[in-house]
Amino acid sequence: MSFTLWLHPYAGYGQKASTAAYELGTPFTLQVLDHADAELMAEFGRLSPFGKMPVLVDAEGRTVFESSIVVEWMDRHAGGGRLIPADPDAALETRLIDRIVDTYVGGPMNRIVFNRLGRAGTPNPVAMEQDEAELARAWDWLENRLSDGRTWGAGETFTLADCAAAPLTTYARRLVPFGDRPRLRAWHARLTARPSFQRALADAAPYGNLMPAPPAAD
Numbered sequence: 001m002s003f004t005l006w007l008h009p010y011a012g013y014g015q016k017a018s019t020a021a022y023e024l025g026t027p028f029t030l031q032v033l034d035h036a037d038a039e040l041m042a043e044f045g046r047l048s049p050f051g052k053m054p055v056l057v058d059a060e061g062r063t064v065f066e067s068s069i070v071v072e073w074m075d076r077h078a079g080g081g082r083l084i085p086a087d088p089d090a091a092l093e094t095r096l097i098d099r100i101v102d103t104y105v106g107g108p109m110n111r112i113v114f115n116r117l118g119r120a121g122t123p124n125p126v127a128m129e130q131d132e133a134e135l136a137r138a139w140d141w142l143e144n145r146l147s148d149g150r151t152w153g154a155g156e157t158f159t160l161a162d163c164a165a166a167p168l169t170t171y172a173r174r175l176v177p178f179g180d181r182p183r184l185r186a187w188h189a190r191l192t193a194r195p196s197f198q199r200a201l202a203d204a205a206p207y208g209n210l211m212p213a214p215p216a217a218d
């Protein structure tokens, strides 16, 4: 299996895909997106129907997009059953946590960042407050879900849920701190220490700090 991942190493959803690839140990070609390169971005525009990263291009030139589908594809082609557990109930819990993190952590996070950068027109403080409230609600929900003592997002093995949560919680906690949520904080510490995520962070390091938010204070 050989494939190329089109992404920017700083982007949270890009790191979700690269963390998964590093976790599986599958070699891949990293195609870094560069907005200053019009030709490259035009090619990316042809690959990505909604202009979003990551996009995976396989050896036959077929594209796979949407980060969760990209991770499922990589897991299946690496033999299956690791990032999406073979047990159907465990797979369902994995997909649930992945959906919650993508929708209610990544969603408001991206909207707040777009607002702060002025990419959504004039910054809208009311919309930003609503998005901060949604993030706090996601933190509460996750804290409660972790109360069964699980080690990782969906159980005792590192899955798609953790590939999503590692980058997205790392960025989103800079907008809405974890506060008094010890299980969420402990999970995040385990995610941060995971070698696959450390490799994704190392890919991002040369780009410095692009996030319009101070470093996490808590």
Ligand SMILES: N[C@@H](CCC(=O)N[C@@H](CS)C(=O)NCC(=O)O)C(=O)O
Binding pocket: 011, 012, 013, 014, 051, 052, 053, 054, 065, 066, 067, 068, 102, 110
């Ligand atoms: N639902 C998409 C979301 C991907 C996404 O939002 N990617 C961001 C980077 S973190 C992006 O491509 N942003 C570029 C833009 O919107 O211009 C997925 O899971 O792949």
